[in-house]
Amino acid sequence: MSSSRKHHFDIHSTCISGHYCLKSAISFSVLLAFSFLVLFLWYPPTRTNISSRIHSHYNHKPPKLKLCKENFSVYIYDLPTKFNLGLLGDCLNLNIHRNMCPHVANQGLGQPFSGWPGLGWYATNQFTSEMLFHARLENHRCRTLDPEAATLFYVPFYGGLHASSKVREANLSERDALAVELAEYVVRQPWWRRRGGGDHFLVLGRTAWDFLRKRDGGQETGATCLLNLPAVQNMSVLTVERNPWQGSNQHGIPYPSYFHPSTSDEMLTWQKLIARANRPHLFSFVGAPRTGIQKAAVRDEIILQCAESSECNLLKCGNGNGNCNDPRRVLGVMTASRFCLQAPGDSFTRRSTFDSMVAGCVPVFFSPHTAYSQYGWYFPGDPSAYSVFIDYEGKGNGSEKRVDIEEELRKIPEERVERMRKTVIGLIPRVSYLHPNSTDNEMSDAIDVAIRALSKQQAQAEAA
Structure with missing residues (x-):
């Protein structure tokens, strides 16, 4: 390799191949199959559905919160699971074009892949930012378990995944039902009344156009009417694409890419490379x-x-x-x-x-x-x-x-x-999503940028 190309990535050079002894492989396979048969007969399998496996990735016990050095704190609504994690149990039908089960695994990171320099690489789907926000805020150092102390309220609705699963639903009332129910649920909460939802936000993993259904030349455009609901218009909406002309309460956030480091060292190593x-x-x-x-x-x-x-x-x-x-x-x-x-x-x-x-x-x-x-x-x-x-x-x-x-x-x-x-x-x-389980307090990611901006916006609104 010439010196001018010594730093160029060749992904094929990182692939691993091996040669195995056929006789040993056959013997091992027979032994392994016999062992599984004995275990199956002795310990009958129990049924575990996809939803329960996905739920196990999230913290249901109050996490050990790290020291928050910011001037804000975030309270996460404990919504009924039908608004978020419960949707994942039907991951085969979350998207009309593909099976989303591999993509909603690992808290929305998708499947890890190797054969690429460094750590923290996942084949992340572009529409899972709503899951990544939820998972990371669950463990965020500035999360509060006390709504009285909160300056921001996060409503963890997986609206993008829901919308993509309902896009072919002919009955519009049925298509909108969960979004309408969410709005009705949130406005009943005592913390909503504090500022009329002005300190509340939700995150959507799809473009704003998917939630602005309207009649255009006799054709319905957009999957649901979520962003047209009065309650949601009072909230801040973080979405991968905002309406540039009428989205005053909409804020653009990065699409997830493939890099989700856990430490600042992993980030710096990649940047230097x-x-x-x-x-x-x-x-x-x-x-x-x-x-x-x-x-x-x-x-x-x-x-x-x-x-x-x-x-x-x-x-x-x-x-x-x-x-x-x-x-x-x-x-x-x-x-x-x-x-x-x-x-x-x-x-x-x-x-x-x-x-x-x-x-x-x-x-x-x-x-x-x-x-x-x-x-x-x-x-x-x-x-x-x-x-x-x-x-x-x-x-x-x-x-x-x-x-x-x-x-x-x-x-x-x-x-x-x-x-x-x-x-x-x-x-x-600042445009990357850290691994949700990261405990590195020295590194800020796309989620930290968004929370700081929302906090600044809220402080300005209160001062006005």
Whole structure:
């Protein structure tokens, strides 16, 4: 390996293979099978459903709370389980496109994977932030068990998982029933009346559009009406994508990526590793084509330009190829690229934005609503400090001059690229979700950023 590539990740080199003696393997298998038969006959199995196994991951006994050095404290409502953990018992039907059982395991982290440098890597689904918030706040150092002492009240409703399970329900009253019941439950609580819900918040793992159902040209858009309920409009709503125009009580939070360290040492080790990674590709794109006039035009043009450029690494998703379902392939492309293109997907935002930042790759945006109007709590006020913006809205359909992406990126001086990459790597802790069981008080993550921002917002509201 040449010295210029000595720090470049090769995920294939970390794969482990072994050779086993056939005779020994057969003997061991026979012995193992006989042992299981004896155990089965002597100790008949007991039935344990998925829900009970999932519940065991959470703390039902009051945790030993660590010293909180903040000027806020969070009380977690003990909701009936039908609003959160009880939904997980039907994990096979939580999403119409995939079996969510592997993804809701490990408190929403999903399945751990190996063959990648460092610790804390999980194949986390992009829609599990509501679970990650719940699990981490259960053990958070600033959680209080006394509602009288609380400055913030967290309502742990898994609204995103519920909405995705009901999206094909024809009966709209049935589709909305649990959301309506949640609102009715919360407003009956004595702590709600203290500030009319102004100090309450909930977290949604899907975009705001999934909870803003309305009639559009005779068609119903959005899965449920949750965000249209008056009680919920009084609360703060943390969601992976807010409505940029009418979401005054909505606040954007990062999509979960794959990195969930438990300690600050694990975080620092990863940051140092990617800071010196070799990046042979100028830019890359990970994604699939989209339908719809505007989305299809931008996506198709980006994919075309990437495919035509010797400087671009293209990882196409879709058509059952599974390319983007392997975190190692996704991260492998991004860690080898200086810039990562972030075209809008089914909506404005992309989980890929946060994957690229974890990989130390400078994001390139084509709509201001992919990040700039979404994640004000998390990113610097100057977008040029950590990203590149190419105004591609309305382009790519022949009506205006084609923008050459490679040419635009080549114009950026190398010194500025290095500064942007350093900023991106420095942002990794605040856009990551720590392992829910982390006890490292020195490291702040996406959840800490959100709670501090909510506390500041609440203090300003009380002072007004």
